[in-house]
Amino acid sequence: MKHPIGLSIRNGTKVYPGTVALSAADFDLHMGAVNVLVGENGAGKSTMMKVISGVEQLTSGEILIDDKPVMFKTTEEASRHGIGIVFQELNLFPNLTVAENIFIAREKTRGRVDIDKAAQREQTRALMERLEQDIDPDDLVGDLRVGQQQIVEIAKSLAHDARILILDEPTSALSAAEVEILFRVIADLKANGVGIVYISHRLEELIRIGDYITVLRDGVITGARSMKGVDVDWIVRNMIGESGKDFAKEIDHPFGDEVFRAEHVSLGSPAGGLLVDDVSLSLKQGEILGVYGLMGAGRSEFLECVIGRHPHARGEMYVNGVPLKEKTVAGRIGRGLALIPEDRKNDGLVEILSIRENMTLSSLKKFTRGLYMSLTRERQTVAEFVKRMTVKIASAEHAVSSLSGGNQQKVVISKALMTDPKVLLMDEPSRGIDIGAKAEVFRVMRKLAADGLGIIFVTSDLDEVMSLSDRILVMSNGRVTGEFNRKEATNGALVEASAIGHATASRNKEHV
Secondary structure (H helix, E strand, O other): OOOOEEEEEEEEEEEEOOEEEEEEEEEEEEOOOEEEEEEOOOOOHHHHHHHHOOOOOOOEEEEEEOOEEEOOOOHHHHHHOOEEEEOOOOOOOOOOEHHHHHOOOOOOEEOOOEEOHHHHHHHHHHHHHHOOOOOOOOOEHHHOOHHHHHHHHHHHHHHOOOOEEEEEOOOOOOOHHHHHHHHHHHHHHHHOOOEEEEEOOOHHHHHHHOOEEEEEEOOEEEEEEEOOOOOHHHHHHHHHOOOOOOOOOOOOOOOOOEEEEEEEEEEEOOOOOEEEEEEEEEEEOOOEEEEEOOOOOOHHHHHHHHHOOOOOOEEEEEEOOEEOOOOOHHHHHHOOEEEEOOOHHHHHOOOOOEHHHHHOOOOHHHHEEOOEEOHHHHHHHHHHHHHHOOOOOOOOOOEHHHOOHHHHHHHHHHHHHOOOOOEEEEEOOOOOOOHHHHHHHHHHHHHHHHOOOEEEEEEOOHHHHHHHOOEEEEEEOOEEEEEEEOOOOOHHHHHHHHOOOHHHOOHHHHOO
């Protein structure tokens, strides 16, 4: 089947201070098809989509729609041409309802003034039904879990009948069941002639859903073709110049003494029930403990209990055998705990601050003497971590918001490591990170473990938990439902353990 070209970029170049984000790029978007866009973090994918959606403008080159030159100075201009975008970083108002977020700046009105809230609720319910979600239009977005917020972001674009829909990492926070629902919606959109740009780091996912593929590397298009005959090796070769999937080369080393222990940790839900239900575990120096489970299993909430975000949580915890009595996050960091949160944008970074200031935010005491702070020593330390973590930056003084998602994640990890932790807690550390950045981060994890650091990391990716973990715990409905050492763990056993009691999970828990 031939798919007509609805939008093109010709000789598109975008230059930022110190960085060429796009270099003479030629891109064709086919209508009624999924146009896959792939590349490492910082390759220029998000920049290209921002140009198409009116967030940014090309430095040189042109955009064509139906073979006619256009230039979008604002997102509103792009929207009038039928272009919608779901950004990788969620763009929602947590203090507004689901319906209010979906229709923000495009409210349905009665007459010229009154907002028709009933009509907005009705259309929101229809959208949630289409997306097979039990989300109330009057729920506050801030009360939803990250995966549900991602669904709301997708619903925003569907509400405005976009002719061209850009999906930037749409499945990064979705469960496997939610991904299947999204794919069904995409198939329906294709059948109705919508042109879809699909950006993801999940390569098998791209092969499954894509009709056409474009690969970017350092702002240059290195491959563009029909998806027919494309495999993972072809994608990786064009992305990073080599084939293969190397999460982390194993470093064998003996474990030390117990560095952390949790006993009977529980956390109640404001709506009743338990988010974390009597969880006990121990961790040794140099051990990587993987925690696997489905969305809503209580994994993230358990890490939040450990770092002190829920001081009312019950249970006992110990670091190096000494009871953990500190109730505040700062107190827990002082005892040698550090958390890399799942939502780096809201919980891990201060976007108005520079890369340097973000990296040292949790360890400022290391650079101060009395009332004075040594900026020279701070800059030297930041430069060391930039090199160690291979963060792609033009200057450490640039705003952290100028970085790609993967490089922002490396800044968050660097910030945690600067506190010299004994225990590193990592919540979905590879979310939004490309295959090259994953390998770098996971190699760092293995090296840190070999140096004696204890690591607990949460993931919903079977390949990651199987390849990285020395030991694996599975959680479902707030409880530990399985424990496996590396040799006895299988994909089937983990999936089976993660499904225990999942069908009876309460709606309240799913909203946390």
